[in-house]
Amino acid sequence: MPVKKKAEAVAVEAPKQQKLALSKQQLFHFLRQMRQIRSLEERSAQAYGQGKIGGFCHLYIGQEAVAVGAVAATRPDDYVLTTYRDHGMALARGIQPVAILGELFGRVIGCSKGRGGSMHMFDKQLNFLGGHGIVGGHIALGTGAAFSSKYRGEDRVVLCFFGEGAVHNGGFHESLNLASLWGLPIVFVCENNRYGMGTAVERTTKVVDLHKKAESYGMAHGIVNGMDVLEVYEQSKRAIAGARAGIPCFLEMTCYRFRGHSMSDPVHSHYRTKEEVECYREQDPILLLTEHMKNHGLITDEELSELERQVSAEIRAAMDAALASPEPDPATVFDYIYKNPIRPGTRR
Numbered sequence: 001m002p003v004k005k006k007a008e009a010v011a012v013e014a015p016k017q018q019k020l021a022l023s024k025q026q027l028f029h030f031l032r033q034m035r036q037i038r039s040l041e042e043r044s045a046q047a048y049g050q051g052k053i054g055g056f057c058h059l060y061i062g063q064e065a066v067a068v069g070a071v072a073a074t075r076p077d078d079y080v081l082t083t084y085r086d087h088g089m090a091l092a093r094g095i096q097p098v099a100i101l102g103e104l105f106g107r108v109i110g111c112s113k114g115r116g117g118s119m120h121m122f123d124k125q126l127n128f129l130g131g132h133g134i135v136g137g138h139i140a141l142g143t144g145a146a147f148s149s150k151y152r153g154e155d156r157v158v159l160c161f162f163g164e165g166a167v168h169n170g171g172f173h174e175s176l177n178l179a180s181l182w183g184l185p186i187v188f189v190c191e192n193n194r195y196g197m198g199t200a201v202e203r204t205t206k207v208v209d210l211h212k213k214a215e216s217y218g219m220a221h222g223i224v225n226g227m228d229v230l231e232v233y234e235q236s237k238r239a240i241a242g243a244r245a246g247i248p249c250f251l252e253m254t255c256y257r258f259r260g261h262s263m264s265d266p267v268h269s270h271y272r273t274k275e276e277v278e279c280y281r282e283q284d285p286i287l288l289l290t291e292h293m294k295n296h297g298l299i300t301d302e303e304l305s306e307l308e309r310q311v312s313a314e315i316r317a318a319m320d321a322a323l324a325s326p327e328p329d330p331a332t333v334f335d336y337i338y339k340n341p342i343r344p345g346t347r348r
């Protein structure tokens, strides 16, 4: 396949100050989405405790700025893929809270018709290609989507998110190598929340500046404060523009999950201290943006209370609607597995 542009190894420098002028409306939108995600996740945790959600459930609380800032930098026809920690990403991409909660509850109103559950949010119209349960497994899928975009002569970019636990996976390295070699339109985003389940990143690699791994493949790379939605947005914009021009990029976004790895992992497990969690809480992405807006006179206390009231009412209503939706009919259990559904007892 012809390669039009050669990828260069360019470190993406974090900006010292905000360069993109964002309107009050845009900042409000970021704050609203982050609060929606937080509220949806807190209610999901409650519902999980009440036995309303089956299977695994990995919450995104603390990492909201990554999904909101990065997805805001995409076009609607770009592709977004992520891991099992996908509720926040799904919401940022535009899946309605009722369809996310419905999926968590295994109801037909869910975005995957109640068959996927927490780890398998998906929406073809929104070009949100999952929600994937296998660590690193979707990185090759994202690279394939980027290849398809280039092969068809489209200028759609792929934004592929994964945790730092995935960068030791073979598929990650094969994907970066080919993406760089072929100048594919893809941005690989590593959400480095410091732990893969209970294993700290420094116990898994000598190269803890994970973004530097891209140098092995001659790929542009950079490190971003993933707790700062404005920085995430700005750096994602730049990286996506580069990818659209045939220069793929690897961004490491440093962040922190305030809850355990999944609902079965307590917040303060043996692998991290209460003090560490408290310290990161001071950099809560919602807190940081709220303070920024207050300091610049972009939000009043009244507007903030009203926003909180609206979001809380919206998620409560979505919860009720999701719970009112029926479970899938057992007779349809073989639907959606293959394009032509299999019917037990019949020959194909």
Ligand SMILES: Cc1ncc(C[n+]2csc(CCOP(=O)(O)OP(=O)(O)O)c2C)c(N)n1
Binding pocket: 083, 085, 133, 134, 135, 136, 162, 163, 164, 165, 166, 193, 195, 196, 197, 261
């Ligand atoms: C191939 C594979 N190995 C192991 C697992 C079990 N597993 C699920 S999550 C996880 C940790 C991954 O951590 P990270 O990639 O840093 O993402 P995070 O959970 O922090 O978002 C592991 C080992 C899996 N799902 N897939």
